[in-house]
Amino acid sequence: MTREDRPASVMPLRPSRQSKLWGVIVNLTENGPSVVIRPMRRDDVAATVALALATPLWQRHGGTPAALTARLEEGLAASAAIWVADAPATPEVSQIAGFVWYVVRGAFQRSGYVMLLGVADQYRRQGIGRMLMAHAEARLFAEADDIFLLVSDFNTPAQRFYRQLGYAQIGAIPDYITPGVAELIFRKRQFRQGRPHEQSFGTAERTTRGGKP
């Protein structure tokens, strides 16, 4: 399935009902404005860069429009999993309200990794970050039982957001992205009944590599 073929998710703000499909979360639309979670397109890049660089987080890490534009365009060219939340700006026009970039087995070539997440200031605390993470988690937990992400030590609102979603800090990397700033390692586990989630290598290999039993 190509990026364009994949189904989008149509969601109301603060959805009350959810059903899981392969790789996406669909919230059944009720009354009121809806948010569409869909793959990022090339013509979304400028709006996404503007959204991201308007936040103190990216400013503090010294992000530049040119660098983030290049990073997103390279990601799109490589079919990376970059999804946006399209929200109504007016009844006729929608705009990018947020985005998430995640990598299947992007942590230690084994576990899911949420690399970037942002919601535009005017759309915060309306459930859009949660929707973007629900989409990413549906895809990542289909492949592995753990998701990892990094959050800066000064970014306490995002830490509260992730804790609310079930993530816990399991470590810290000092001076990793910016000198003087530690990146906190957050992890969320999925517990399944029965066997642990099957990894991509076989039983014999797993034994010799000392992988998850």
Ligand SMILES: CC(C)(COP(=O)(O)OP(=O)(O)OC[C@H]1O[C@@H](n2cnc3c(N)ncnc32)[C@H](O)[C@@H]1OP(=O)(O)O)[C@@H](O)C(=O)NCCC(=O)NCCS
């Ligand atoms: C972190 C971020 C993505 C959250 O997005 P959001 O759409 O505002 O989050 P939601 O509305 O889905 O919040 C879900 C829950 O998380 C918690 N939460 C979210 N933002 C919070 C904040 N600023 N302070 C405390 N708790 C917060 C709340 O419990 C919230 O539920 P509630 O509104 O019913 O109380 C957004 O604030 C953002 O883009 N920040 C700047 C960029 C950033 O920090 N990205 C993460 C980098 S690791």
